[in-house]
Amino acid sequence: MTRTALGLALLALLLAAAPAAAKGVEDPRVCGTDACVPVPMDADMYLAFEGAEPTAAPAAREPHLELRYGIFEGVDTIRPVTTRFLPRAGLILAEDATWRRPPDSATAELRRLARGLERFGARPRTLAAEAPGGPSPLLLAGLGAVALAGVGTGVGRHRRAAARG
Secondary structure, three states, X not given: OHHHHHHHHHHHHHHHHHHHHHOOEEEEEXXXXXXXXXXXXXXXXXXXXXXXXXXXXXXXXXOEEEEEEEXXXXXXXXXXXXXXXXXXXXXXXXXXXXXXXXXXHHHHHHHHHHOOOOOEOOOOOOHHHHOOOOOOHHHHHHHHHHHHHHHHHHHHHHHHHHHHO
């Protein structure tokens, strides 16, 4: 009886661990405007796709390539992901708008795979990359407009109250 219970417990443990082990990168490709090239995965390349070290934004804009892949979310769900790879700077603009520096070996391999691919044009850097931790200029303008409207309303009420006497 204990042997059966132990076997069932072991089976339950293995089944519970299966979805966690299924998380990972699916069908990784480096893409230009004209084509995509499959990316062979190893530990360093996995870090390039999921977990490279955060870093500062590049000093200048440059044409880029896209890293396209899927992330397992559960047993039967793969979420598509597209990030930008700047070959000259060796940086990746991650899905969460943070700049990341992959391991040197992964950067060299991505550059090698991307030879001959047509680059996408240089896009403006994201606001998050331009001013890390700072508010968007549009947000500041909107808050200023709301504040001015509030001051105007307060002045009008004060004048009406003074007129009544």
